[in-house]
Amino acid sequence: MTTTAWQPDATGPNLVVHADNAEFLPTLPDGSFTLIYVDPPFNTGRVQSRRQTTMVHNAEGAGDRVGFGGRSYDTIKGALHSYDDAFTDYWQFLEPRLVEAWRLLADDGTLYLHLDYREVHYAKVMLDAIFGRECFLNEIIWAYDYGARAKSRWPAKHDNILVYVKNPKTYHFNSAEVDREPYMAPGLVTPEKRELGKLPTDVWWHTIVSPTGKEKTGYPTQKPEGLLRRAVAASSREGDWVLDFFAGSGTLGAVASKLGRRFVCVDANPQAIEVMTARLGHVATVVGPDLSCAADDAGTAQDGVMRAADPEHCAEEVIRPGQPTLFEP
Numbered sequence: 183m184t185t186t187a188w189q190p191d192a193t194g195p196n197l198v199v200h201a202d203n204a205e206f207l208p209t210l211p212d213g214s215f216t217l218i219y220v221d222p223p224f225n226t227g228r229v230q231s232r233r234q235t236t237m238v239h240n241a242e243g244a245g246d247r248v249g250f251g252g253r254s255y256d257t258i259k260g261a262l263h264s265y266d267d268a269f270t271d272y273w274q275f276l277e278p279r280l281v282e283a284w285r286l287l288a289d290d291g292t293l294y295l296h297l298d299y300r301e302v303h304y305a306k307v308m309l310d311a312i313f314g315r316e317c318f319l320n321e322i323i324w325a326y327d328y329g330a331r332a333k334s335r336w337p338a339k340h341d342n343i344l345v346y347v348k349n350p351k352t353y354h355f356n357s358a359e360v361d362r363e364p365y366m367a368p369g370l371v372t373p374e375k376r377e378l379g380k381l382p383t384d385v386w387w388h389t390i391v392s393p394t395g396k397e398k399t400g401y402p403t404q405k406p407e408g409l410l411r412r413a414v415a416a417s418s419r420e421g422d423w424v425l426d427f428f429a430g431s432g433t434l435g436a437v438a439s440k441l442g443r444r445f446v447c448v449d450a451n452p453q454a455i456e457v458m459t460a461r462l463g464h465v466a467t468v469v470g471p472d473l474s475c476a477a478d479d480a481g482t483a484q485d486g487v488m489r490a491a492d493p494e495h496c497a498e499e500v501i502r503p504g505q506p507t508l509f510e511p
């Protein structure tokens with residue numbers, strides 16, 4: 183099934199891959215990752231135009247078309263109708279990538295699919311079909327409190343993260359590794375419990391990335407590290423490989439590196455690669471879809487092809503932490 187030399191081995195470099203995930207994912211070996219987190223873009227569809235055409239019988243036989251029984255018709259060109267097929271298009275875009283996610287998960291692996299409230303129900307049905315209903319573990323609600331509040335309905339202030347496991351009997355989940363929360367009524371629990379805090383539930387209150395904070399990369403859809411830290415801590419172990427194939431600013435890579443996991447972050451957008459190079463360049467090799475160094479992105483390779491088989495050379499030459507980026511933090 184696989185066509186690249188990449189293997190999830192303990193000595194290989196972390197990777198930032200500049201590629202369309204549809205092209206790159208099929209090159210990875212089955213069962214390589216303990217955790218896959220993805221936060222796909224909404225609405226990759228396009229507005230289509232179609233002209234409605236009607237045929238009207240011409241009694242004098244002078245129409246521009248001849249139909250059944252030799253009857254004559256005039257063709258009337260109707261209004262140009264535009265319709266938004268974004269929805270169908272979106273699910274056609276996402277489904278094959280989620281099937282790949284299933285293939286790439288190890289037997290003890292877990293998928294975290296980050297969506298918003300408009301998409302999540304369709305995705306739940308799709309993932310039930312791909313993984314099996316018995317593999318559904320959780321729907322995590324990420325609740326935040328930011329921005330204006332609608333007056334005509336309940337202001338929507340949450341995202342949804344669907345969690346599916348490859349195998350409900352063997353999946354890895356270690357709640358002892360997860361950061362704990364303060365009790366809401368600390369006076370009602372023992373000092374020991376108060377000190378320890380309580381385990382989070384499936385509702386995670388967390389601020390968005392602060393527009394003025396240190397974590398901000400400037401990438402528009404950047405998610406907070408605190409969210410991903412919980413997922414990575416609970417659903418993978420030190421040394422495991424984790425994957426984000428809609429990586430954006432590389433939040434999964436940043437968290438994985440801090441928690442001692444190995445990572446592959448994939449994005450098709452050159453600006454995302456630029457942000458990830460600045461954010462993760464000191465811990466990852468930046469490559470193209472064939473695992474050659476992404477010389478075009480960094481502009482340092484002489485012949486444009488340096489193989490990831492020599493990752494140290496690749497990293498040394500291609501990655502320049504601190505180089506100016508499009509998105510200044």
Ligand SMILES: C[S@@+](CC[C@H](N)C(=O)[O-])C[C@H]1O[C@@H](n2cnc3c(N)ncnc32)[C@H](O)[C@@H]1O
Pocket residue numbers: 201202203204221222223401403404405406427428429430431432433434448449450451454
């Ligand atoms: C919502 S953003 C992810 C943000 C990320 N979670 C973070 O914390 O920065 C979605 C990303 O998917 C990328 N993307 C969209 N289509 C893609 C494709 N076919 N292959 C790879 N990346 C793609 C976009 O460039 C964008 O960076």
